[in-house]
Amino acid sequence: xxxxxxxxxxxxxxxxxxxxxxxxxxxxxxxxxxxxxxxxxxxxxxxxxxxxxxxxxxxxxxxxx
Amino acid sequence: xxxxxxxxxxxxxxxxxxxxxxxxxxxxxxxxxxxxxxxxxxxxxxxxxxxxxxxxxxxxxxxxxxxxxxxxxxxxxxxxxxxxxxxxxxxxxxxxxxxxxxxxxxxxxxxxxxxxxxxxxxxxxxxxxxxxxxxxxxxxxxxxxxxxxxxxxxxxxxxxxxxxxxxxxxxxxxxxxxxxxxxxxxxxxxxxxxxxxxxxxxxxxxxxxxxxxxxxxxxxxxxxxxxxxxxxxxxxxxxxxxxxxxxxxxxxxxxxxxxxxxxxxxxxxxxxxxxxxxxxxxxxxxxxxxxxxxxxxxxxxxxxxxxxxxxxxxxxxxxxxxxxxxxxxxxxxxxxxxxxxxxxxxxxxxxxxxxxxxxxxxxxxxxxxxxxxxxxxxxxxxxxxxxxxxxxxxxxxxxxxxxxxxxxxxxxxxxxxxxxxxxxxxxxxxxxxxxxxxxxxxxxxxxxxxxxxxxxxxxxxxxxxxxxxxxxxxxxxxxxxxxxxxxxxxxxxxxxxxxxxxxxxxxxxxxxxxxxxxxxxxxxxxxxxxxxxxxxxxxxxxxxxxxxxxxxxxxxxxxxxxxxxxxxxxxxxxxxxxxxxxxxxxxxxxxxxxxxxxxxxxxxxxxxxxxxxxxxxxxxxxxxxxxxxxxxxxxxxxxxxxxxxxxxxxxxxxxxxxxxxxxxxxxxxxxxxxxxxxxxxxxxxxxxxxxxxxxxxxxxxxxxxxxxxxxxxxxxxxxxxxxxxxxxxxxxxx
Numbered sequence: 001x002x003x004x005x006x007x008x009x010x011x012x013x014x015x016x017x018x019x020x021x022x023x024x025x026x027x028x029x030x031x032x033x034x035x036x037x038x039x040x041x042x043x044x045x046x047x048x049x050x051x052x053x054x055x056x057x058x059x060x061x062x063x064x065x
Numbered sequence: 066x067x068x069x070x071x072x073x074x075x076x077x078x079x080x081x082x083x084x085x086x087x088x089x090x091x092x093x094x095x096x097x098x099x100x101x102x103x104x105x106x107x108x109x110x111x112x113x114x115x116x117x118x119x120x121x122x123x124x125x126x127x128x129x130x131x132x133x134x135x136x137x138x139x140x141x142x143x144x145x146x147x148x149x150x151x152x153x154x155x156x157x158x159x160x161x162x163x164x165x166x167x168x169x170x171x172x173x174x175x176x177x178x179x180x181x182x183x184x185x186x187x188x189x190x191x192x193x194x195x196x197x198x199x200x201x202x203x204x205x206x207x208x209x210x211x212x213x214x215x216x217x218x219x220x221x222x223x224x225x226x227x228x229x230x231x232x233x234x235x236x237x238x239x240x241x242x243x244x245x246x247x248x249x250x251x252x253x254x255x256x257x258x259x260x261x262x263x264x265x266x267x268x269x270x271x272x273x274x275x276x277x278x279x280x281x282x283x284x285x286x287x288x289x290x291x292x293x294x295x296x297x298x299x300x301x302x303x304x305x306x307x308x309x310x311x312x313x314x315x316x317x318x319x320x321x322x323x324x325x326x327x328x329x330x331x332x333x334x335x336x337x338x339x340x341x342x343x344x345x346x347x348x349x350x351x352x353x354x355x356x357x358x359x360x361x362x363x364x365x366x367x368x369x370x371x372x373x374x375x376x377x378x379x380x381x382x383x384x385x386x387x388x389x390x391x392x393x394x395x396x397x398x399x400x401x402x403x404x405x406x407x408x409x410x411x412x413x414x415x416x417x418x419x420x421x422x423x424x425x426x427x428x429x430x431x432x433x434x435x436x437x438x439x440x441x442x443x444x445x446x447x448x449x450x451x452x453x454x455x456x457x458x459x460x461x462x463x464x465x466x467x468x469x470x471x472x473x474x475x476x477x478x479x480x481x482x483x484x485x486x487x488x489x490x491x492x493x494x495x496x497x498x499x500x501x502x503x504x505x506x507x508x509x510x511x512x513x514x515x516x517x518x519x520x521x522x523x524x525x526x527x528x529x530x531x532x533x534x535x536x537x538x539x540x541x542x543x544x545x546x547x548x549x550x551x552x553x554x555x556x557x558x559x560x561x562x563x564x565x566x567x568x569x570x571x572x573x574x575x576x577x578x579x580x581x582x583x584x585x586x587x588x589x590x591x592x593x594x595x596x597x598x599x600x601x602x603x604x605x606x607x608x609x610x611x612x613x614x615x616x617x618x619x620x621x622x623x624x625x626x627x628x629x630x631x632x633x634x635x636x637x638x639x640x641x642x643x644x645x646x647x648x649x650x651x652x653x654x655x656x657x658x659x660x661x662x663x664x665x666x667x668x669x670x671x672x673x674x675x676x677x678x679x680x681x682x683x684x685x686x687x688x689x690x691x692x693x694x695x696x697x698x699x700x701x702x703x704x705x706x707x708x709x710x711x712x713x714x715x716x717x718x719x720x721x722x723x724x725x726x727x728x729x730x731x732x733x734x735x736x737x738x739x740x741x742x743x744x745x746x747x748x749x750x751x752x753x754x755x756x757x758x759x760x761x762x763x764x765x766x767x768x769x770x771x772x773x774x775x776x777x778x779x780x781x782x783x784x785x786x787x788x789x790x791x792x793x794x795x796x797x798x799x
Contacts, residue, residue, distance in 0.1 A: 035307075043306070050145070051293070051298060
């Protein structure tokens with residue numbers, strides 16, 4: 001008996017659907033988290049990072065930007 | 066409150082090195098592209114064996130992907146990573162090791178590919194020692210990159226860094242798993258996978274090489290350099306986050322769309338199609354995000370060649386990522402697959418997206434890296450127009466070539482017979498388009514030369530000593546400080562929506578990387594493993610036997626000459642294909658094919674049922690001078706095969722390697738050279754009897770003919786497909 005025999009009879013096809021649901025759930029989670037209106041300003045401010053580089057920063061570390 | 070500031074300098078010397086390499090290899094890769102384009106229109110340009118289309122085509126693809134686009138990615142990544150992380154690269158030694166290692170690999174590729182050393186897997190042609198070198202250099206790059214992240218002075222990782230991380234880890238996984246092989250010599254190996262499984266692995270790799278070598282790294286560059294050039298932040302940072310995660314979640318699944326209607330299990334094909342179509346959404350989200358970054362700055366595009374390059378690059382990204390999902394729909398793919406349409410699609414992406422983004426980025430970098438104004442903005446502008454018109458000529462010609470040939474292949478006349486039964490008719494029709502493509506390619510290369518002049522002249526005007534400004538930034542505290550305003554939230558939901566955890570999470574690159582890997586690996590396993598482990602996916606055929614040692618030698622010649630670049634061995638279940646080539650290909654037919662040779666393009670006809678169609682002498686004459694058989698053939702001649710001696714003794718090692726991979730070779734593991742000699746003698750005698758030249762029994766040509774005559778032979782003997790449960794799966798199958 002080889003691995004492929006065991007796997008063939010293990011009835012694994014359902015796992016593909018489970019994986020699909022998990023993927024979708026995680027993705028929807030990311031979507032919700034990213035587009036919360038309450039955090040819009042905070043997240044968008046991070047988009048300015050490339051424009052700030054090269055300049056010495058004097059902001060306190062770890063603070064919200 | 067104010068922590069003492071760290072002082073540091075950025076390493077721009079390494080960026081300059083990658084910049085030069087980008088230009089030099091880009092020019093080389095494009096020139097090779099022009100040569101092979103011309104070879105299709107003027108076959109006599111296949112002047113020497115190491116200059117034939119079959120050997121140069123992989124050189125072109127590898128040069129533009131890994132040398133041009135690769136160096137461009139490294140150039141931009143080394144520049145932007147240091148600045149986004151407010152830290153010098155982790156180690157100058159590793160940076161330079163990465164640079165020189167990568168260039169050495171390119172040189173090795175440029176030497177071995179024309180000499181015929183290839184694994185026969187598209188974009189993974191390089192043989193095993195070079196593959197190992199690639200893995201080492203890539204790990205060095207990764208260590209250097211993650212080391213820089215560890216020493217960063219900016220808590221948040223900007224989205225460009227996410228794209229770089231995803232690219233680095235995914236390319237490593239793809240490269241290693243697709244190149245697993247058994248070496249049978251210094252520059253020869255056999256893939257450990259066979260047939261449908263090898264095809265699945267290869268296109269999982271091939272598709273994701275496009276995704277994680279040509280798309281995500283360049284999206285990272287776009288998200289950094291576009292805001293820089295437009296002098297405003299990206300249109301929506303939230304959209305870029307979603308763009309990233311959607312691509313990471315979806316891209317990995319899309320590979321099977323390269324194998325529609327082939328002997329791949331249909332569920333895999335459908336899964337690939339669905340995910341490919343879904344990819345349209347994030348891709349266009351990203352395109353819109355890039356273009357709208359120019360909001361309120363469109364007037365600048367008129368005067369600024371850099372923005373022009375970026376706008377066309379992002380538009381090309383949009384076009385290619387619209388077309389990709391469309392081509393993934395099975396019925397569209399049925400027409401487009403194996404034709405020039407795919408070549409046109411790829412070049413929209415490569416010339417437009419990768420090329421123009423690179424040009425825009427380098428024009429932006431030149432004055433900053435060489436600390437002197439750009440030599441000529443006007444020249445850059447001219448470059449832009451040459452490139453744009455080059456692309457238009459190229460795309461228009463090759464799209465119509467693809468469509469024309471696809472429609473001709475499937476045309477039936479009123480009596481229900483193939484309207485163009487001679488394959489060569491469909492080839493000759495393409496000649497004007499091939500010429501027009503060469504014109505387009507030339508224009509693009511002229512633009513590239515102007516680019517080179519601008520780079521050289523700007524470099525020549527550099528200061529005697531580069532100014533290396535000292536940057537200052539506070540070091541990151543070891544622990545993430547909780548912002549005072551965030552009181553500890555109560556319930557689960559509140560904790561989820563609370564900002565503190567995600568800031569902390571995004572500040573943890575290791576966790577972030579691990580989750581990216583999980584998304585990629587889980588998707589890969591769920592899609593690929595069933596084909597390997599669940600038998601019903603590859604029904605075996607009792608009459609299919611391993612190649613004889615001589616046929617195996619012929620197969621290796623077929624690989625050496627890169628025949629698979631122009632000939633498929635995969636007949637799709639369409640009436641026009643079965644009518645033209647014979648019964649459609651079954652998965653069980655290629656169970657001993659290490660590697661698979663299904664091909665992806667038909668510049669010449671399919672060969673899956675070639676065996677027995679013509680006498681042996683026909684093949685000898687055809688290989689010697691194709692035009693002697695088919696007047697307008699564009700195939701290169703291989704007269705050397707009639708004089709080159711076949712290495713019979715070396716065959717034992719190859720047969721043994723195959724046997725080790727589970728191919729049931731039986732007696733041949735003891736006496737492969739002897740068996741090959743016997744078969745060669747019989748075959749050579751037959752050729753003499755047919756009126757052909759004598760003395761071919763120890764020449765390469767007999768092996769080649771033996772292999773060609775074997776193709777499709779086994780299934781013709783009985784044609785019986787046994788059910789999965791009745792016949793044992795080949796041992797190589799698990």
